[in-house]
Amino acid sequence: MKRLVILLAVLSLALAAPIMAADGAAIYKSKCATCHGADGAGQTAVGKSMKLRDLRSAEVQKQTDVELTKVIAGGRGKMPAFGKQLTTADVAALVAYIHTLKAK
Numbered sequence: 001m002k003r004l005v006i007l008l009a010v011l012s013l014a015l016a017a018p019i020m021a022a023d024g025a026a027i028y029k030s031k032c033a034t035c036h037g038a039d040g041a042g043q044t045a046v047g048k049s050m051k052l053r054d055l056r057s058a059e060v061q062k063q064t065d066v067e068l069t070k071v072i073a074g075g076r077g078k079m080p081a082f083g084k085q086l087t088t089a090d091v092a093a094l095v096a097y098i099h100t101l102k103a104k
Contacts, residue, residue, distance in 0.1 A: 042054050072095065073086075
């Protein structure tokens with residue numbers, strides 16, 4: 001019985017991950033892509049003028065979920081805070097999506 005519960009929990013998480021990534025992608029597109037670009041490189045006009053970090057870089061990708069959540073929710077530099085515009089689940093989905101933007 002215990003193994004069945006663990007198996008169901010693992011399957012639930014595995015099935016939830018793609019859903020979170022899809023939501024994260026939509027949130028990224030609506031809230032982040034204007035500055036950070038569709039691929040996260042920050043090579044938009046705004047991104048270049050603000051000298052944004054490449055979200056695909058090892059420097060950004062090594063940040064923990066907590067660190068990225070703080071930046072998204074609280075803002076940093078000229079980046080606005082999204083903590084009042086996005087739910088906790090939205091921010092978590094966005095963090096998960098950012099971790100998929102690894103450099104090619």
